[in-house]
Amino acid sequence: MMEANVNRTLIGKSLVIKGEVTGLEAMHIDGRVEGSVELPGQTITVGRSGQTSAILIANEIVVLGQVRGNCQASDHLDIRSEGSMSGDAIVSRISIADGAFIKGNIDVRRS
Template sequence: MWKPNQPANASSTPNNEPIRPVTSTPPPFEPTPAARPSVAAASSPASQVSTDQATIGKSLVVKGEVTGSESLYIDGKVEGAINLPGNRVTVGRNGQVSANISAREVVVLGKVKGNINASDRVDIRSEGALTGDVIAQRISIEDGAFFKGGIDIRKPGQEKPTLETKTTNSVASTNSVDAARVVAV
């Protein structure tokens, strides 16, 4: 029979030892095999997304040829040549580039003097300025951007263009209709 003076888990045979609470230490944490990263997955380049991007900061000046296999953000000055096939080159608002650029995609927010050869597209944003010829599959010139040069729109795998659009314009707010025609081609 239970008596209120005795603890509930006391045995029916009295014992002179005090009742000690039972404590158990949890086993050390070991992640499950699904949670553990595998060495092969962490080191294989196929599992990595190509979000690598190099940056040339505001105070840097580069003279010469820039080549590589990652995207590039330019906020400083570059003079020479930029050759990054299959990657994006972004010229930031503070960027000043005097170079020919060859890349998959080129975004111009700053100033570029030189020719651009893009395998995919060229974007000249509203605060950007480009003086030079462009060869690309697609081109976008925002309202307020400055562009002076020629444009070759090429289809994928095309060596010589069948449709050649040569323009020499300064695209500004008053000339946005010309920019829209170029984008539509």
């Protein structure tokens, strides 16, 4: 059984963050974030109601909502069926589910 990640920040549905966010813990975005989010070695999840107009940099990025901006995932970018992304991506691995929307360039780089 996997232990739940207790070091996770939740951006709620009614919250709007503008600016630069950095840190060393995972983040789940259900609200709106504009600017940049840099969480090296962590996971950024854009929830179903989440919207970002931001540069996202993390180990893993999971998209269930709407991402507008570039993504850099050192390990994995996962765009789920209800997710959409408009922007360029630099990744090691990528998963795009049937029904997902993506517009931009994808650069897959090997370690």
